[in-house]
Amino acid sequence: MAEKLEDLNLPNMSVQKIIKEAIPENVNIGKDARSALSRAASVFILYVTSQASKEAQKANRKTLIGQDVIAALEELEFEDFIDPLQDLLKEFKDSKKKTPSKTKKQNDETEETETAENEDEGVDEPMEEEQE
Incomplete structure (x- = not known):
């Protein structure tokens, strides 16, 4: 607290x-x-x-x-806030559906792919210094 x-x-x-x-x-x-x-x-x-x-x-x-907040507003007699809040909550949920976040498995697969690509290009290999 x-x-x-x-x-x-x-x-x-x-x-x-x-x-x-x-x-x-x-x-x-x-x-x-x-x-x-x-x-x-x-x-x-x-x-x-x-x-x-x-x-x-x-x-x-x-x-x-979200439903707890809506129920609280109703219980506390702030009904004027409920409809706008429900609309915003619906918009938020819709936007989350359109842009799904990557799951842990997808993140791991992306990392493996990027690492494999970097190894093929020789990015991870240390450069050798010429000694005189």
């Missing part, structure tokens, strides 16, 4: 970027308001995560999944 309360805050640059994208260009926001928004977002995340953890425990799991 976090050693200090400040460790629970979101990174300032990330919060600043989100704020900048959310407000009109001609609006400035003070440092204290940025700090308050950062802290509020951190508390919200901890609140939802705590409830999602309870949802996972009900299902006898230790790992949180």
